[in-house]
Amino acid sequence: MKSNVTMKDIAKELNVSIVTVSKALGGKEGVGEELKKKIVECADKMGYRLNSLARSMKEGYSYNVGVIVSEKFVGPPQAFYPLFYQYISQSLGEQGYSMIIQVLSLQDEENLVLPRAYSESKIDGLIVLGQISLPYAQLLQSCEIPIVLLDFYDERIDIDSVVSDNFCGSYEITSILIKSGHRDIAFIGDIYATSSIQDRFLGYYKALLESGIKLREEYIINDRDKEGRYIELAFPDKMPTAFVCNNDVVAYNLILKLREMGFNVPDDCSVVGFDNSVHSVISSPQITTMGVNLEEMGKTAGKFIVNKIRKENKRYGKVTIKENIYQRESVKSLVKINERLT
Amino acid sequence: MKSNVTMKDIAKELNVSIVTVSKALGGKEGVGEELKKKIVECADKMGYRLNSLARSMKEGYSYNVGVIVSEKFVGPPQAFYPLFYQYISQSLGEQGYSMIIQVLSLQDEENLVLPRAYSESKIDGLIVLGQISLPYAQLLQSCEIPIVLLDFYDERIDIDSVVSDNFCGSYEITSILIKSGHRDIAFIGDIYATSSIQDRFLGYYKALLESGIKLREEYIINDRDKEGRYIELAFPDKMPTAFVCNNDVVAYNLILKLREMGFNVPDDCSVVGFDNSVHSVISSPQITTMGVNLEEMGKTAGKFIVNKIRKENKRYGKVTIKENIYQRESVKSLVKINERLT
DNA sequence: CTGAAAGCGCTTACAG
DNA sequence: CTGAAAGCGCTTACAG
Numbered sequence: 001m002k003s004n005v006t007m008k009d010i011a012k013e014l015n016v017s018i019v020t021v022s023k024a025l026g027g028k029e030g031v032g033e034e035l036k037k038k039i040v041e042c043a044d045k046m047g048y049r050l051n052s053l054a055r056s057m058k059e060g061y062s063y064n065v066g067v068i069v070s071e072k073f074v075g076p077p078q079a080f081y082p083l084f085y086q087y088i089s090q091s092l093g094e095q096g097y098s099m100i101i102q103v104l105s106l107q108d109e110e111n112l113v114l115p116r117a118y119s120e121s122k123i124d125g126l127i128v129l130g131q132i133s134l135p136y137a138q139l140l141q142s143c144e145i146p147i148v149l150l151d152f153y154d155e156r157i158d159i160d161s162v163v164s165d166n167f168c169g170s171y172e173i174t175s176i177l178i179k180s181g182h183r184d185i186a187f188i189g190d191i192y193a194t195s196s197i198q199d200r201f202l203g204y205y206k207a208l209l210e211s212g213i214k215l216r217e218e219y220i221i222n223d224r225d226k227e228g229r230y231i232e233l234a235f236p237d238k239m240p241t242a243f244v245c246n247n248d249v250v251a252y253n254l255i256l257k258l259r260e261m262g263f264n265v266p267d268d269c270s271v272v273g274f275d276n277s278v279h280s281v282i283s284s285p286q287i288t289t290m291g292v293n294l295e296e297m298g299k300t301a302g303k304f305i306v307n308k309i310r311k312e313n314k315r316y317g318k319v320t321i322k323e324n325i326y327q328r329e330s331v332k333s334l335v336k337i338n339e340r341l342t
Numbered sequence: 343m344k345s346n347v348t349m350k351d352i353a354k355e356l357n358v359s360i361v362t363v364s365k366a367l368g369g370k371e372g373v374g375e376e377l378k379k380k381i382v383e384c385a386d387k388m389g390y391r392l393n394s395l396a397r398s399m400k401e402g403y404s405y406n407v408g409v410i411v412s413e414k415f416v417g418p419p420q421a422f423y424p425l426f427y428q429y430i431s432q433s434l435g436e437q438g439y440s441m442i443i444q445v446l447s448l449q450d451e452e453n454l455v456l457p458r459a460y461s462e463s464k465i466d467g468l469i470v471l472g473q474i475s476l477p478y479a480q481l482l483q484s485c486e487i488p489i490v491l492l493d494f495y496d497e498r499i500d501i502d503s504v505v506s507d508n509f510c511g512s513y514e515i516t517s518i519l520i521k522s523g524h525r526d527i528a529f530i531g532d533i534y535a536t537s538s539i540q541d542r543f544l545g546y547y548k549a550l551l552e553s554g555i556k557l558r559e560e561y562i563i564n565d566r567d568k569e570g571r572y573i574e575l576a577f578p579d580k581m582p583t584a585f586v587c588n589n590d591v592v593a594y595n596l597i598l599k600l601r602e603m604g605f606n607v608p609d610d611c612s613v614v615g616f617d618n619s620v621h622s623v624i625s626s627p628q629i630t631t632m633g634v635n636l637e638e639m640g641k642t643a644g645k646f647i648v649n650k651i652r653k654e655n656k657r658y659g660k661v662t663i664k665e666n667i668y669q670r671e672s673v674k675s676l677v678k679i680n681e682r683l684t
Numbered sequence: 685c686t687g688a689a690a691g692c693g694c695t696t697a698c699a700g
Numbered sequence: 701c702t703g704a705a706a707g708c709g710c711t712t713a714c715a716g
Contacts, residue, residue, distance in 0.1 A: 004402075004463070006693060017703045022695060032701060052462035053398050054693035057708045060346075062395060064442070064464075074428045082424030086416045086445050098442045098459050100406070102435065103428050117440050120394035121346070122406075278620040348709060359687045364711060374685060396709035399692045687716085692709105700703085 005048045014042055025050070065092050065305050066123035067101045068115050073130050074103055080277075081130055084150065084298045088127060091302025097124075104132070112139050125305040128152065146308035150301045151292070153318055160308070160316040162301045166196045166274075169290040169323030170203025173272050174244055176288075176325070178211050181334030182242040182270060186219040188233065188254065189246030193224065197246045200274060204244050223250050233257065241269060241334065248273035248280040251287050255330070266332035276326050285329035293324040347390045356384055367392070407434050407647050408465035409443045410457050415472050416445055423472055426492065426640045430469060433644025439466075446474070454481050467647040470494065488650035492643045493634070495660055502650070502658040504643045508538045508616075511632040511665030512545025515614050516586055518630075518667070520553050523676030524584040524612060528561040530575065530596065531588030535566065539588045542616060546586050565592050575599065583611060583676065590615035590622040593629050597672070608674035618668050627671035635666040 007021040014021075016035065024031045024039035025048075031039070056062045067088060073081050089099045100117045107113070112135060117123045125146040128137070137157050140147055149161035177185055185208070191201040201220075208215055218236035223246070225231050233254070245251035251273030255265045263269050265285060273280055276291025300321060308314045349363040356363075358377065366373045366381035367390075373381070398404045409430060415423050431441045442459045449455070454477060459465045467488040470479070479499050482489055491503035519527055527550070533543040543562070550557055560578040565588070567573050575596070587593035593615030597607045605611050607627060615622055618633025642663060650656045 004693095008693075018694080019696090019703050020701090022693095023702090026695080028695090030701060035701085049461050049463050051399075051693050052464055053395050053404060054708085055695070056395050057393075057399055057693080057710090058695050060708075069428070074432075082427055085424055085427055085443055086411070089443050089445050090416075090447075093444060093458065098444065098462075098464055100440045100442055101427055101431050102440065103431050105432075116435065119391050120440075121391050122394055122440055279624065282621065282624055346709095350709075360710080361687050361712090362685090364709095365686090368711080370711090372685060377685085393709050396692085397711070399694090399709080400711045402692075685716105687714105689714090690712090692711090694708090696706090696708105698703105698705090700701105 004051070005043075005046045006051070007048075010039060010043050010046060010048060013046070014039060061124050061309070062122055063096060064098050064100050064117070064123045065125045065127060065302075065309075066115060066117040067099055067127045067129055068104050068117075068132075069101070069129040070104050070109055070132050071106050080292070080294065081151075083294050084129060087295045087298025088150075088302045091299040092306065095302070095306045097302075097306060104136075109133055109136050112136060114139070114143070118143065118145065125309045127301050127305055146305060146312070148301050148305045148308065148316075150297060160304060161318050162297050162304065163318065163320055164292045164297065165320035165322050166199035167203040167206075168320070169274070170200040170244070171206045172203075172323070173274075173288070173290045173325060174204045174207035175210070177242045177244070177270060177272065177331065178207060178213070179335075180270070180331060182240075183211075183213055184219070184238070184240040185213070185242045185244060186221055186236070186240040187244045187246070188221045188223050188250055190222050190224050191220065193228070200244075200246050235261075239263070239269065242331070243269060243271045245271065245273045248275045248277040248283075248287055248289055251289070251330070252279040252283045255283055255285070255287070266330050270331040272331060276324070280326065280328065283330070287330045288328045289326050290323040291326055293321050296324075297321045346393070347385075347388045348393070349390075352381060352385055352388060352390060355388070356381060403466050403651070404464055405438060406440050406442050406459070406465045407467045407469060407644075407651075408457060408459040409441055409469045409471055410446050410459075410474075411443070411471040412446050412451055412474050413448045422634070422636065423493075425636050426471055426643075429637045429640025430492075430644045433641040434648065437644070437648045439644075439648060446478075451475055451478050454478060456481070456485070460485065460487065467651045469643050469647055488647060488654070490643050490647045490650065490658075492639060502646060503660050504639050504646065505660065505662055506634045506639065507662035507664050508541035509545040509548075510662070511616070511667075512542040512586070513548045514545075514665070515616075515630070515632045515667060516546045516549035517552075519584045519586070519612060519614065519673065520549060520555070521677075522612070522673060524582075525553075525555055526561070526580070526582040527555070527584045527586060528563055528578070528582040529586045529588070530563045530565050530592055532564050532566050533562065535570070542586075542588050577603075581605070581611065584673070585611060585613045587613065587615045590617045590619040590625075590629055590631055593631070593672070594621040594625045597625055597627075597629070608672050612673040614673060618666070622668065622670065625672070629672045630670045631668050632665040633668055635663050638666075639663045 007018050011018045011021045021039055024036040092099050102115050102117050127148050127150055129150045131152045147159050149159050153161040153163050187201055187204045189197045191198055221233050251271050255271055265271050273287045273289040276289050280287035280289040304316055349360050353360045353363045363381055366378040434441050444457050444459050469490050469492055471492045473494045489501050491501050495503040495505050529543055529546045531539045533540055563575050593613050597613055607613050615629045615631040618631050622629035622631040646658055
C-alpha cells in the first residue's frame with residue numbers, strides 16, 4: 001500500500017469537501033477563484049499526485065494505448081522498428097495518453113493469445129507495429145477496440161493502416177536526379193522481386209515519363225537471382241550518369257564496384273539508394289537516399305489511434321506517408337550554376 | 343463508456359455472488375471446484391476481461407513500470423537504446439507487469455518536470471534508460487518510487503543501476519587473442535579520453551599481466567587528438583600480430599589502413615573491436631567484437647525493478663553485466679591444431 | 685463453500 | 701459557489 005496523499009487529505013486540511021477539491025484540481029467549473037488557488041497550492045505543498053486509475057474507473061478509459069510488435073522483429077540490431085516507439089510515445093503524450101509496449105511472443109501469435117494489456121483492460125486502443133499473421137490480425141479485429149496498423153497492410157483485412165510510400169519516394173528522388181541535369185538514369189533492382197521494389201521502379205518510371213525521358217530496357221539492371229541472392233550487375237554499353245538503386249546495400253556495393261571499374265562517385269556517376277540504412281552513412285561517399293519517415297509515421301499512427309478512441313466510428317483506411325530524403329554526397333549536379341540561374 | 347462484461351454480469355448469469363466470481367476467476371481459495379469451473383467457462387463464453395484498473399485501485403499497485411529516456415537519445419538511427427525496450431518488456435511481462443515508455447522532453451528535463459506516468463500514478467516503479475541530468479536524477483530520487491538506472495551510473499547519486507562491464511569485456515577479448523597464440527598485441531585508443539576507454543585499456547592490460555606479457559609503450563597507439571578527432575595511427579616498428587581497438591569504427595578503419603599497407607586481416611594481423619556496432623558487420627572481414635549485452639541488461643533491469651517494487655527496501659547498488667562476444671572473421675589463431683591438442 | 689459489506693480514489697449528476 | 705450521494709469494478713476481511 002502506498003501512503004499517498006489523496007483528495008480526501010487535501011479536503012480535510014482545508015476544511016472543504018472532496019468534490020470541491022476534485023473540481024479545483026480538475027480545472028472544472030464551480031469553485032471560487034480564491035478557493036481554487038488555495039487548493040492547488042495546498043495540493044502542491046502536500047505532494048499530491050492524481051490517481052488516474054480512479055479516474056479511469058469512473059470514465060471507463062485508461063488513457064493508455066498499447067503498441068504490440070511481433071517477437072520476430074526483436075533482435076537484429078539493424079531493425080528500425082524500435083525507433084518508432086519514441087515518436088509514437090511523444091505523439092500520445094501530447095494527447096494525454098501513455099504508451100504500453102508489448103512484444104507478442106511467437107507462441108502467443110501462433111496460438112492466438114490476446115495481448116495481456118488488452119485482456120487486462122489496460123488499454124483503450126492498439127497500434128500494431130509491423131507485420132502480424134493474418135489469423136492474429138483477424139482476431140484483433142474481432143475485439144471491440146480501435147486498432148491502427150503501422151508499417152503493415154493487408155488487403156484481406158480492413159483495418160486502418162499507416163504505411164510508407166515507396167512509389168512517391170522513388171518518384172521524388174529520381175526527379176531530383178533529373179533536376180540535377182541527369183537524363184541517363186538506370187534503375188538497379190529486380191522489378192519482379194517484391195511489391196515495394198516494384199513500387200520504387202514505377203516511381204522512377206513516373207519521374208522519367210514526366211520529363212519525357214524514354215525508359216531504356218538496358219537501364220533496368222537486375223541485381224539478384226530467383227533465390228534473392230545478389231548477382232553481378234550487367235552494365236549497359238553506354239554508362240548512365242546516375243543510378244537509382246532499390247536499396248542502400250545495393251547502392252553501397254555499386255559504389256565499390258564502380259570504383260573498381262574506374263568510375264568515381266559522384267564525379268563520374270551519381271548514385272542514390274533507399275532506406276536510409278546504415279550503409280548509406282558508412283559508405284564513402286555517403287549515399288543520398290530516401291528513407292521511411294519514422295517520425296511522421298509514428299506521430300500519424302499516434303494521432304489516428306487517439307482520434308479513433310474518441311470517435312469510435314472514425315475510419316482512415318490505408319494512409320501512405322511520404323518518405324524523407326536524406327541528401328548526402330553521392331549525387332553530383334550536372335547543371336552549371338549560371339545555367340541554373342537562367 | 344465501454345459496454346464490457348463485468349463480474350457482476352457473470353454473477354447474475356450464474357445466480358451466484360460477485361465475490362464467488364472474483365474468487366473463481368482470481369484462482370483464490372473458497373469456491374467449489376465444480377462451480378469454479380462453471381464460472382470460468384461462463385466468463386470465457388461471455389468474453390469477460392479483467393478490469394485491472396479496479397484491482398489496482400484496491401491494491402494500490404498499477405502493475406506498470408515506467409521506462410523513461412531523455413529526448414537527447416531520440417533520433418539518430420545508430421542509437422541502440424530502443425533495442426532495450428523489447429527485452430525490458432519481455433522481462434516485465436513474465437512478471438505480470440506492463441511497460442509504459444515515456445520520452446522525457448529536453449524542457450521537462452531542464453525544468454525538472456516529473457514524468458506524467460509518475461504524476462498520474464500510473465506506474466509502480468521506474469527504469470531510467472541512459473544518462474539523465476544530475477538534478478533530474480536527484481529529483482527522481484526524492485520521489486517515493488523504486489528506480490533502477492540502466493546503462494547509466496553516477497557516483498553522486500545512490501540509485502541502483504545496471505551497467506555494462508567494459509573492463510571485463512576487454513579482458514575477455516584480449517584473453518581470447520592470447521589463447522589464440524598472440525603475444526604481440528597492441529591497444530588502439532586514447533587512454534585518457536573517456537572512462538570507458540580507460541576501462542577497456544585496463545582490461546587489456548590485465549589480460550597481458552595474467553599471461554606474463556609485458557606491456558610495451560609503443561603498443562599503446564593513440565587514435566585521436568585532444569578534440570576527439572581521429573588521427574593517423576603511428577604504428578610501431580615491429581608490427582603486432584593483433585590489435586585491440588577501443589571501438590568498432592576504429593577497427594573498421596584500421597582494417598582498411600592495414601590493407602593499404604599490405605597487411606591482410608586476419609592472415610597477417612588479427613583485429614578486434616568493441617560495441618558490436620554495424621561497422622563490425624559491414625567490414626570485410628567482419629570484425630570480432632565485444633558488445634553490450636542488451637538482453638541481459640534489459641532483463642536484469644526488469645527483474646530488479648519488480649523486486650524493488652515488491653520489497654521496498656531491496657538494494658542492488660551498481661551491477662555490471664558482462665559484455666557479449668561476437669566471434670566473426672577478423673581473428674586468426676596462431677596455434678596449430680596439433681599444438682592445441684597437447 | 686458461499687456471500688453481504690466496506691472500501692480503493694475519484695467524478696458526475698444533482699441539491700442546496 | 702459548495703457539497704452529500706452514488707457509482708466505476710474489483711478484492712479483502714469477515715460472517716454465515
